[in-house]
Amino acid sequence: MHRPGSHVAPPRPTRENQGRQPKKDPGAAEPLLTSRGHFPDLFRRSVLSAIFNFQSLLTVILLLICTCAYIRSLAPSLLDRNKTGLLGIFWKCARIGERKSPYVAVCCIVMAFSILFIQ
Template identity: 40%
Template structure:
């Protein structure tokens, strides 16, 4: 449980959140329901999906790097 409050745990959560929102942007029913708002609390999901789709190469490389770190270095 201590891993949730560490910096690398926060990075893993952020990467997974961005990847999940980018994936959900491709699902038509979820896109209209979850990603319709661009401001407020629900806007965080929209902004994360935009980051995931526009910076897909950077996010993918970050995920691979973080997976290597968690599996072998931690």
């Protein structure tokens, strides 16, 4: 049945597929874009929320910096043994938190004010 406002006409029945619904592969992934070029709502809200929302991305980065600096103050050897590679990101975040602590603290205060009173 053709819905008003849709862009694609329904396929015409042929002799082979007359009266049958097309089989849907249960393991097939859903398309990233809908027919109108938008992300589906579920995908947009769950996976991409912190990536494409700039304020959420800044909040995640600030929390990562503060958490890594706190963990390094409790157990320095835990982060110091992984200075390179993928786990080196946590060591670098701890160094940023230690050396730039006044700036990080101001950013945390501004972010908290923004989240509490502006949103």
